Amino acid sequence: MRVLFLDTFSGISGNMLLGLLIDLGADQQYILSELNxxxxxxxxxxxxxxxKLGIDSTYVDVQCKEFDEQHSHEHGLVGTLIHKLQNILGKPTTGHVHSHGGVTHSHGPEAQRNLDSIMEIINNSELAATIKFQAEKVFTELAKAEAKVHGKSIQEVHFHEVGAVDTIIDIVGCLLALENLKVEKIMxxxxxxxxxxxxxxHGLMPIPAPATAELIKNIPNYAGEIDKELVTPTGAALLKVLVTEYQPDVASLExxxxGYGAGTWDLSIPNVVRGYLGEKSMLQESALPTVGDLLVIQTNIDDMNPEYYEYILNKLLENGCQDVWLTAIIMKKNRPANVLNILCQQNLFDKIVAIVLRETTSIGLRYYPVQRVVAEREIQAVVLKSGSVVAVKCAYFQGELINRAPEYESCLEVAKRESRPLKDIYQEALECLK
Known part of the structure; x- marks a missing residue:
C-alpha cells in the first residue's frame, strides 16, 4: 500500500500540499492537462x-487575470482572498488559452460562490469520477464549516474562499497529484x-480563523509560537477528508x-509542509494494527424522553466520538432502560462527559480504556448508469479484501434525486464493483 505521511510543523494550505506532491514526483504535465x-x-x-531557510522546496501559485499578477498568493490571508473574489466573482471572462513558463491554461465561465455552482463546474468537466467524488467531499466540508460559523445552511453560504478559482485549482490539483502518485493512505x-x-x-479574527477551527476540531493541533495564520480552511478541509490516521512522528519508519511544499510566509522556521512517501510493507506494522488511547464511556438512563436520543447521539458524533450506541437493559425494580455507550479518544473525555451530564438525565458515568484492531478502510467511488456517483466502503485485512458496502448517505442522496428505491441504488453500486 502506497502511504504518504504529512509533517505539518509549519501548518498547511492547499497550495503547500500541491507543491509538496509535485516535489514528491507527481507529474506536472498530467496535473495541468487534467485541470484544463x-x-x-x-x-x-x-x-x-x-x-525556505535553506530548504529547497516547490512553490505553487495560481493567479487570475483580474487579480494583480504581482500580488503574492497569500493563502493565509482571508482579506487577500476577499480582494481576489471582488475582482474574480461575477465578472465573465473571455475564453482563450495562454502560456506561462511553458505551461498552458484553459479559460471559461465565471467563478461562482455557492456549493452547487462549484460542483456543477466540477461535475460538468471530464475529470474522473473518483476526482469529482473526492472534490465534493472536500468542498462540502468547507461549506459545512462556513455554514456552522455563520449560522446558515450549506446552500445559503456565500463563501469567502471556496468560490475562488485558486481554491478549486488547489483542491482538484491535490487530488489529481495523489492519484498520479498512487497514494492509498495518508497519515x-x-x-x-x-x-x-x-x-x-468582518474585522480581526483569532487564529485559527473560525472556519478553520471548525474543520480541525477533531484533528490533533497546537498553536505554537508563530504569530501568523499557518493553516487555511482549504488546507484544513483537505486534511479532514484525506488523512485517516494521526501519529506523533515517523522516527521508527522507513x-x-x-519532499517539501512551500508556503508564502518568511518565518523564523521554514514555511513548508514536509511529506514522506513509501510503501506500507516498509512501515514495520504488525499484522494486527492496534489503536490505543480510546475510552468507552457508559451511563444507564431510565427516566429520559426517548425522543432526545437522536439529538444527543448526533451531538456526540459531531464532537469527535468514534461511535455511539444504545443497549436496552432492565434495571432494578424491573425498569426498562438504555445504556448510552460512547467510544472516543481520551483527550475528548472532559468535553464528552460535559455533554452527557448537561444533555441527558444522567447524574453519573463509568469509563474504562480500550484497545481495538482495525481493518484497513478505503472509499471507492462508482459511477451508476445514470451518471450519479456512489461511495462504497471497502475493508482490507492483511492485504485481503474482506468486505465492501455502499455508504448509506451517498445512496440515499442518489435515491432521492433520481426517485428510485434505495435498495436498487445499493444493488447497482455493488454490481459496478464486479
Whole structure:
C-alpha cells in the first residue's frame, strides 16, 4: 500500500500540499492537462523552486487575470482572498488559452460562490469520477464549516474562499497529484496552527480563523509560537477528508522519498509542509494494527424522553466520538432502560462527559480504556448508469479484501434525486464493483 505521511510543523494550505506532491514526483504535465478540463475562468499557474531557510522546496501559485499578477498568493490571508473574489466573482471572462513558463491554461465561465455552482463546474468537466467524488467531499466540508460559523445552511453560504478559482485549482490539483502518485493512505502528525489574529471581511479574527477551527476540531493541533495564520480552511478541509490516521512522528519508519511544499510566509522556521512517501510493507506494522488511547464511556438512563436520543447521539458524533450506541437493559425494580455507550479518544473525555451530564438525565458515568484492531478502510467511488456517483466502503485485512458496502448517505442522496428505491441504488453500486 502506497502511504504518504504529512509533517505539518509549519501548518498547511492547499497550495503547500500541491507543491509538496509535485516535489514528491507527481507529474506536472498530467496535473495541468487534467485541470484544463475545468472551465473556471482565466488563470495561470506558476510552479517554481524556492528556498525556505535553506530548504529547497516547490512553490505553487495560481493567479487570475483580474487579480494583480504581482500580488503574492497569500493563502493565509482571508482579506487577500476577499480582494481576489471582488475582482474574480461575477465578472465573465473571455475564453482563450495562454502560456506561462511553458505551461498552458484553459479559460471559461465565471467563478461562482455557492456549493452547487462549484460542483456543477466540477461535475460538468471530464475529470474522473473518483476526482469529482473526492472534490465534493472536500468542498462540502468547507461549506459545512462556513455554514456552522455563520449560522446558515450549506446552500445559503456565500463563501469567502471556496468560490475562488485558486481554491478549486488547489483542491482538484491535490487530488489529481495523489492519484498520479498512487497514494492509498495518508497519515499526519500534530498540526501547528499559528497564533494571534487575522484580518478578514468582518474585522480581526483569532487564529485559527473560525472556519478553520471548525474543520480541525477533531484533528490533533497546537498553536505554537508563530504569530501568523499557518493553516487555511482549504488546507484544513483537505486534511479532514484525506488523512485517516494521526501519529506523533515517523522516527521508527522507513521511506523512499521526502519532499517539501512551500508556503508564502518568511518565518523564523521554514514555511513548508514536509511529506514522506513509501510503501506500507516498509512501515514495520504488525499484522494486527492496534489503536490505543480510546475510552468507552457508559451511563444507564431510565427516566429520559426517548425522543432526545437522536439529538444527543448526533451531538456526540459531531464532537469527535468514534461511535455511539444504545443497549436496552432492565434495571432494578424491573425498569426498562438504555445504556448510552460512547467510544472516543481520551483527550475528548472532559468535553464528552460535559455533554452527557448537561444533555441527558444522567447524574453519573463509568469509563474504562480500550484497545481495538482495525481493518484497513478505503472509499471507492462508482459511477451508476445514470451518471450519479456512489461511495462504497471497502475493508482490507492483511492485504485481503474482506468486505465492501455502499455508504448509506451517498445512496440515499442518489435515491432521492433520481426517485428510485434505495435498495436498487445499493444493488447497482455493488454490481459496478464486479
Amino acid at each position: 478540463k475545468l472551465n473556471i475562468g482565466e488563470y495561470k499557474i506558476i510552479i517554481e523552486r524556492v528556498n 499526519a502528525n500534530r498540526l501547528q496552527t499559528g497564533r494571534g489574529f487575522v484580518k478578514c471581511a 521511506w523512499e522519498r521526502i
